[in-house]
Amino acid sequence: MGYKAITEIQEEVRQWDLILDLPDQIGAFTKKLTDYIDGQVLYICRYEAPELRATLDITYTTETFDYILVRTMGMNTYRDIRFIYKERDIFAQKVKKYLPSVLQSMEDPTSVNLGEMVEAKHLPEWEYGKQLPKQIGSFELYIRPDKAIDHINGSIILIDYTDFDRKDQLIIMYNRLRNQFFGEVKIGGVFHATSEFDSYSLKELQEALEAHLEPTLQWVTEADHTL
Numbered sequence: 001m002g003y004k005a006i007t008e009i010q011e012e013v014r015q016w017d018l019i020l021d022l023p024d025q026i027g028a029f030t031k032k033l034t035d036y037i038d039g040q041v042l043y044i045c046r047y048e049a050p051e052l053r054a055t056l057d058i059t060y061t062t063e064t065f066d067y068i069l070v071r072t073m074g075m076n077t078y079r080d081i082r083f084i085y086k087e088r089d090i091f092a093q094k095v096k097k098y099l100p101s102v103l104q105s106m107e108d109p110t111s112v113n114l115g116e117m118v119e120a121k122h123l124p125e126w127e128y129g130k131q132l133p134k135q136i137g138s139f140e141l142y143i144r145p146d147k148a149i150d151h152i153n154g155s156i157i158l159i160d161y162t163d164f165d166r167k168d169q170l171i172i173m174y175n176r177l178r179n180q181f182f183g184e185v186k187i188g189g190v191f192h193a194t195s196e197f198d199s200y201s202l203k204e205l206q207e208a209l210e211a212h213l214e215p216t217l218q219w220v221t222e223a224d225h226t227l
Contacts, residue, residue: 003065006042010035013060018092019045022099028052029103047103053142053164054106058095067091073106074142074162075169075186078152109147114156117176121202123148123158128206138163139170139217153177159209161217168220170213172197172205181205185216188225 004012013019014035022045024031029047034057036043042060049055057070069083080102085091105112110124123129129145143149143160151157151173158181159172167189174181181204183197196212199205 003062006037006040006060006062009060010037010042013042013044016044016088016092018095019058022096026100026103027107029054029056029107047099049107052107056099056103056106069095069102071102071106073149074160074164075167075189076149076151076157076160076171105150109143109149112150114148114150115176117179118148118156118174121174123174123202126202128202128209129158132159136161136214136217137221138166139168140164143171148174161213163221166221166225170216170220172209183216185220187220187223 019033022031026047028049028051030049032046032048034043034046040062043057044060045058047056053074055072057072059068059070060066061068064084064086066084066086067088069080071078071080083091083094083098085094124146126145132141132144134141139161140163141160142162143157145158148156148158153175154177155173155175157171157173160169161171162169167186169186170183172181172183179200181197181199181202183194185192185194194216196216197205197208199208
């Protein structure tokens with residue numbers, strides 16, 4: 001089966017009823033026609049909320065020849081697997097039906113049910129999590145435990161310290177499949193592994209954060225950003 005060139009798809013979706021009929025505003029998000037190609041990805045339309053540092057992109061990719069919704073919260077971007085379709089009409093139906101709830105979940109993470117395992121951990125009530133500093137050096141607390149967000153591969157992000165100017169980041173996640181807390185670091189947008197925050201309970205995680213949070217952020221700040 002042959003697929004159309006991405007430039008041909010671009011021409012077609014400029015008159016796509018889905019895009020033309022979508023509301024200009026949904027909650028805190030404003031619609032913006034993007035209409036550009038970056039590598040193998042065609043960016044068709046975006047809903048953006050700059051004050052939330054949040055965007056939702058309607059895209060098409062020649063990697064898999066699919067239409068895909070791409071969610072971005074801060075520096076955290078992923079393809080929403082519930083909205084990946086080769087059939088343009090089916091994708092349009094799903095987007096029309098669920099777009100408001102998707103944007104609502106991004107605007108208000110507390111509206112999302114993250115599952116029984118997360119509930120059993122009592123993350124929203126975690127006192128230590130409520131007392132995390134809003135700023136550490138150049139890093140701001142973008143995500144905190146009582147407003148954790150769903151992510152990929154069974155994980156949620158419960159803590160996110162980001163220096164947006166330098167694209168530096170430390171995130172703490174909980175993986176529901178492994179029942180484990182762990183951390184990831186980005187330096188200048190480049191992923192680096194860390195095992196300092198590996199733990200299986202909030203008590204263990206608190207001990208790891210007390211010992212390693214500020215030193216890790218300091219290490220990221222002082223790291224070579226020219227590599």
